Amino acid sequence: MKINTTGWHKYMGLPALLLFATFFLLPFVRGVGLSLTDWNGFSKPTFIGFSNFIAFFSDERALRDVRTTVLFALASAPLLNLVGLALALLLNKGFRGRVVVRGLLYMPAVISPMIMGSIWYLLLQPKRGLFSILLERVNLSSEMNWMLDGNLALLVLVSVNVWQYAGMTMVIYLAGLQAIPSEHYEAASVEGATSTQIFARIVFPQLLPSLKINSITNIIGSLSVFDVILALTDGGPGYDTESLSIYIMRMSWGNRGGYSTAVAMILFFIILVPVLLALLLFRRTEGI
Amino acid sequence: MNNRHRHTQRAPMPWYRAAVLFVISLVAVVPFYLLVLLALKGPTTPLTAIRLIPDWHIVNVAAAWKKSNLGRAIVNSLLMTVGGVAVLVLLASMAGYSIARVKSGLNRIIFSILLLCMMIPGIINTVPLYSLLIRLRGINTYWAMICVMAANALPFSVFLYSSFIRALPNSLEESAVIDGCSYFSAFWYITFPLIGPVTASVVILQGLGMWNNYAQAVFFLQDRAHRNIALAISLFFQQYGADWALMASAASIALIPAMVFFIAFQKYFIEGIIAGALKG
Numbered sequence: 001m002k003i004n005t006t007g008w009h010k011y012m013g014l015p016a017l018l019l020f021a022t023f024f025l026l027p028f029v030r031g032v033g034l035s036l037t038d039w040n041g042f043s044k045p046t047f048i049g050f051s052n053f054i055a056f057f058s059d060e061r062a063l064r065d066v067r068t069t070v071l072f073a074l075a076s077a078p079l080l081n082l083v084g085l086a087l088a089l090l091l092n093k094g095f096r097g098r099v100v101v102r103g104l105l106y107m108p109a110v111i112s113p114m115i116m117g118s119i120w121y122l123l124l125q126p127k128r129g130l131f132s133i134l135l136e137r138v139n140l141s142s143e144m145n146w147m148l149d150g151n152l153a154l155l156v157l158v159s160v161n162v163w164q165y166a167g168m169t170m171v172i173y174l175a176g177l178q179a180i181p182s183e184h185y186e187a188a189s190v191e192g193a194t195s196t197q198i199f200a201r202i203v204f205p206q207l208l209p210s211l212k213i214n215s216i217t218n219i220i221g222s223l224s225v226f227d228v229i230l231a232l233t234d235g236g237p238g239y240d241t242e243s244l245s246i247y248i249m250r251m252s253w254g255n256r257g258g259y260s261t262a263v264a265m266i267l268f269f270i271i272l273v274p275v276l277l278a279l280l281l282f283r284r285t286e287g288i
Numbered sequence: 289m290n291n292r293h294r295h296t297q298r299a300p301m302p303w304y305r306a307a308v309l310f311v312i313s314l315v316a317v318v319p320f321y322l323l324v325l326l327a328l329k330g331p332t333t334p335l336t337a338i339r340l341i342p343d344w345h346i347v348n349v350a351a352a353w354k355k356s357n358l359g360r361a362i363v364n365s366l367l368m369t370v371g372g373v374a375v376l377v378l379l380a381s382m383a384g385y386s387i388a389r390v391k392s393g394l395n396r397i398i399f400s401i402l403l404l405c406m407m408i409p410g411i412i413n414t415v416p417l418y419s420l421l422i423r424l425r426g427i428n429t430y431w432a433m434i435c436v437m438a439a440n441a442l443p444f445s446v447f448l449y450s451s452f453i454r455a456l457p458n459s460l461e462e463s464a465v466i467d468g469c470s471y472f473s474a475f476w477y478i479t480f481p482l483i484g485p486v487t488a489s490v491v492i493l494q495g496l497g498m499w500n501n502y503a504q505a506v507f508f509l510q511d512r513a514h515r516n517i518a519l520a521i522s523l524f525f526q527q528y529g530a531d532w533a534l535m536a537s538a539a540s541i542a543l544i545p546a547m548v549f550f551i552a553f554q555k556y557f558i559e560g561i562i563a564g565a566l567k568g
Contacts, residue, residue: 006472007470010392016398024442027416027417101312104316106550111543111546112500115542118521118525122536123322213565224409248414249414264415268408
């Protein structure tokens with residue numbers, strides 16, 4: 001028997017919509033509703049208006065988590081872009097073994113950040129980490145214990161994150177660089193352009209799409225950072241390196257489901273605002 | 289290909305560039321090497337006396353394999369990744385086709401919803417999703433993780449498919465339709481085989497994310513039988529926090545599948561990342 005499939009193509013988006021509505025939209029909308037209740041995870045939620053949101057702004061731990069999350073992103077996102085771009089410029093000229101180097105630099109990015117964080121924990125822990133021990137052996141170690149100092153711990157987290165994902169931003173920049181025809185460089189140098197001018201006038205405009213995708217993904221990724229912190233510092237010392245997404249998990253496990261969904265809404269806005277700003281900025285730049 | 293010829297005829301690169309490249313590659317590789325040193329450390333070697341040549345104490349790896357139940361976790365990760373990618377490719381490619389080819393109110397709504405949700409990380413939904421999955425009896429099941437991970441990856445994938453298909457001329461589809469084929473069949477027989485590079489990109493990018501998933505797994509997979517790799521490693525580290533060689537061995541085992549896969553398919557990996565990032 002032959003099934004008549006005429007006209008089906010008009011509704012081929014429906015299965016996707018159904019899946020998305022069930023496992024994404026529904027929980028999102030329900031989250032908005034629950035954020036206005038005192039739901040503890042089991043009970044019938046009672047409507048309490050904006051109390052959760054008001055409580056958030058006098059919740060010291062939550063505010064410190066906002067600071068941690070934003071600081072992490074402010075350091076991570078630009079550093080990832082800078083290091084990635086520098087690596088891409090370094091690898092842009094062809095040389096023997098380039099594919100190997102590119103592969104080595106990209107490799108950390110394919111590993112789960114949970115596992116990568118665990119590995120760095122084994123290497124970096126003061127006194128017991130292999131890396132610390134080796135540094136001590138060549139008398140490079142200082143007495144700094146980053147696991148007891150919140151700012152140092154944050155720096156270590158940023159470094160590990162940049163180390164893991166710089167290869168990823170590099171690959172995307174590299175693709176942008178390789179798309180520039182070599183005639184453009186040649187023409188510019190014939191005209192007597194300096195290397196700064198070449199970068200500003202020829203290379204940079206061509207890199208805008210790469211910059212855009214790298215910025216947006218790194219903003220979202222670093223503001224919702226979760227795995228690597230859990231693996232490396234578990235949010236410590238104290239709550240010094242706890243990110244908002246970890247706080248959401250811990251609040252929900254601490255039977256404060258309603259509050260945790262309110263925090264999730266706040267995190268949503270913390271991510272939305274810079275992403276929209278970045279998109280606006282790119283639209284303008286591209287318009288010129 | 290022309291480029292390659294030109295490059296090989298270039299003068300050798302200056303020594304300082306070679307040195308920088310060497311150091312950078314070292315920075316990428318050394319942590320993995322140190323991990324192997326730790327993993328293969330003999331029981332009598334104190335941490336402070338570790339040498340730069342492995343002790344080759346393979347027994348650690350065998351012990352870690354047994355105690356961590358990583359074999360089961362690898363199978364679980366594989367099942368959920370394959371399932372998630374299959375659901376994702378099926379639904380996203382169909383939706384992308386419909387959105388690209390049929391200008392209807394329904395499709396416009398679907399596309400706008402997905403586009404708006406593209407910047408929402410899954411973690412935002414986890415808590416209400418958890419209570420939903422309890423009702424659907426989806427906690428500790430493969431199907432729920434598959435649906436959740438596929439749903440989280442949908443916006444980006446549909447966007448990628450639709451923009452690729454839009455750039456594709458539809459003359460082939462049209463001639464198939466004139467010959468009596470429906471657009472639905474024309475998609476499967478003509479368009480879908482043509483968009484292989486997008487499918488490769490979706491499979492690699494989103495499949496990797498599913499393979500490495502932790503943020504959803506930690507909520508929705510709680511029993512031992514369903515744990516994925518990242519979850520198994522994190523729990524193993526909590527349980528055997530004192531035995532560093534054992535932990536390093538477990539972490540090394542956990543690395544191997546993704547690493548081998550990457551080394552074997554590096555070309556497709558990088559191309560997939562680039563296609564996904566720049567052409568979407």
